[in-house]
Every structure is written in C-alpha cells, then in structure tokens.
Amino acid sequence: MSAAPPKIAVEGLQAYFRSSHVLHSVTTTIPALSVTAIIGPSGCGKSTFLRCLNRMHELTPGARIEGTIRLDGQDVHGRDVDPVSLRRRVGMVFQRPNPFPTMSIFDNVASGLRLNGMGGDHEVIVERCLRQAALWDEVKDRLKASPLSLSGGQQQRLCIARALAVEPEVLLMDEPASALDPIATAKIEDLIHELKASYTIAIVTHNMQQAARVSDQTAFFYMGDLIEVGPTEQIFTNPREQRTEDYVTGKFG
Numbered sequence: 001m002s003a004a005p006p007k008i009a010v011e012g013l014q015a016y017f018r019s020s021h022v023l024h025s026v027t028t029t030i031p032a033l034s035v036t037a038i039i040g041p042s043g044c045g046k047s048t049f050l051r052c053l054n055r056m057h058e059l060t061p062g063a064r065i066e067g068t069i070r071l072d073g074q075d076v077h078g079r080d081v082d083p084v085s086l087r088r089r090v091g092m093v094f095q096r097p098n099p100f101p102t103m104s105i106f107d108n109v110a111s112g113l114r115l116n117g118m119g120g121d122h123e124v125i126v127e128r129c130l131r132q133a134a135l136w137d138e139v140k141d142r143l144k145a146s147p148l149s150l151s152g153g154q155q156q157r158l159c160i161a162r163a164l165a166v167e168p169e170v171l172l173m174d175e176p177a178s179a180l181d182p183i184a185t186a187k188i189e190d191l192i193h194e195l196k197a198s199y200t201i202a203i204v205t206h207n208m209q210q211a212a213r214v215s216d217q218t219a220f221f222y223m224g225d226l227i228e229v230g231p232t233e234q235i236f237t238n239p240r241e242q243r244t245e246d247y248v249t250g251k252f253g
C-alpha cells in the first residue's frame with residue numbers, strides 16, 4: 001500500500017440493488033493525491049463501488065449499502081453530511097462525455113459554480129479549469145459555442161473542467177476514455193497524471209495498459225469481491241492471488 005494517508009477509507013462495504021447483493025464486504029483505502037485504478041471483468045461491481053463513494057449509488061431506486069465510507073475520517077453517511085455537498089467534494093466524470101447540450105462551452109464549466117452559489121470571478125475560474133483540463137487553447141476563441149461542436153475527446157475534457165470548477169477534492173472517473181480514440185485517450189491519461197498533484201483520483205478502466213500507465217494503486221474486483229489491492233507495479237508483476245494474475249495477464253476478461 002502507498003504511504004500516503006487515506007483520503008477515503010472503506011470498511012465492510014456491501015452494496016445491493018434490491019435483493020441483488022453486488023458488493024461483498026469491501027474494505028480498502030484510497031490514498032490522497034494519487035491515482036487508484038479499479039479493474040475487473042464486466043459486472044464485477046467496479047462502477048457500483050465508485051458510485052458508493054459519493055453516494056450516487058443510493059439514487060437508484062431500491063439500491064442501498066451497508067458498511068462505512070469515510071472521507072478524511074468523516075462518515076459520509078453521517079447525519080450532518082449533505083449528499084449534495086459530498087458530491088461537490090467528490091466529483092464524477094462518466095464514460096460518455098455528457099456536456100449540457102443547450103449551454104455554451106463557458107456555461108458548461110460555470111454551471112456548477114452557479115448551482116452551488118459560488119462566488120469569485122467566474123471568467124477567471126472557467127479559464128483556470130479549462131487550462132487544468134488542457135482544453136483552453138482549443139476553445140478560448142469559441143467559449144460561446146455549443147459543446148456539441150467539440151470532438152468527443154474535447155467534450156470529455158470539458159466535462160473534466162466542469163467537474164473541477166466546484167473545487168472537488170476527489171475525482172471519480174468511470175471509464176473516462178473508453179469512448180475515445182487513442183490520441184484523445186493519451187490526452188486524458190496525461191491529464192490524469194497532472195491532476196493527481198492536486199486531486200485524489202479513482203478511475204475505473206477495462207484497459208490494463210491504461211491502469212498500469214496512470215495509477216499508483218490498483219484494486220482488482222471479481223464478482224463483487226475485492227480480490228486484491230496494492231501498488232500497481234506489484235499487482236501487475238507479482239500479484240498475491242492467482243485470479244488477479246489470470247486477469248491482468250488476459251487469461252479471462
């Protein structure tokens with residue numbers, strides 16, 4: 001495990017969709033200012049795990065969890081925790097770029113600021129976030145244009161800029177590059193590398209090379225169980241569990 005202090009600590013997490021039990025007593029930590037990759041075959045619970053971390057899981061009717069999730073030591077299900085504020089601190093980027101289609105590029109980034117009643121100079125903040133998302137140079141002359149005029153990769157970086165605008169501490173990324181071509185994917189990976197200086201990142205990916213390239217820690221899930229978690233290099237070169245080895249070497253997927 002990394003020596004960094006845990007930003008998120010998960011203990012005995014069980015997740016359900018009605019009677020379907022999809023995560024079985026998951027206990028792990030997500031170190032601060034680092035990248036944790038979440039890998040495993042389709043349906044093993046990766047997205048569900050991610051969505052538990054900012055309490056999005058419970059938005060699905062009939063979905064619930066047991067166990068505890070702590071953010072900086074505070075129980076995210078504590079009575080004094082407002083899920084909307086939690087989701088501001090723990091932002092999310094989805095598989096398919098989902099810019100707000102009727103808003104301009106600028107307004108997409110500024111939308112969270114307005115929604116959260118956040119002050120400051122919105123022009124300055126929007127520029128900062130677009131720069132952080134490595135998109136500024138490509139859009140600075142067309143901020144009033146529709147986001148639908150951007151390529152898929154640019155739209156995804158716009159969604160990352162939008163997520164950054166509300167100053168999250170954690171960024172959850174659910175296969176953020178799976179709909180993108182290799183060049184756009186490389187840009188997102190470079191960006192993840194830059195962002196981990198300031199944000200704690202957890203990324204779901206099906207792409208083993210991507211997990212190996214971008215992450216410091218890797219967690220391997222299989223059929224709702226967390227089989228193994230550890231430094232990425234160890235998971236890929238010297239895993240403790242046979243199932244991890246079989247998965248990372250492509251024996252099943």
Ligand SMILES: Nc1ncnc2c1ncn2[C@@H]1O[C@H](COP(=O)(O)OP(=O)(O)OP(=O)(O)O)[C@@H](O)[C@H]1O
Pocket residue numbers: 017020022040041042043044045046047048049060
């Ligand atoms: N809304 C839902 N209602 C009922 N069951 C669901 C729902 N969403 C997911 N599941 C089930 O929960 C289990 C875990 O799904 P999850 O999406 O977390 O897996 P995953 O590892 O992210 O899969 P993939 O790699 O295919 O995206 C699966 O068996 C899935 O069918």
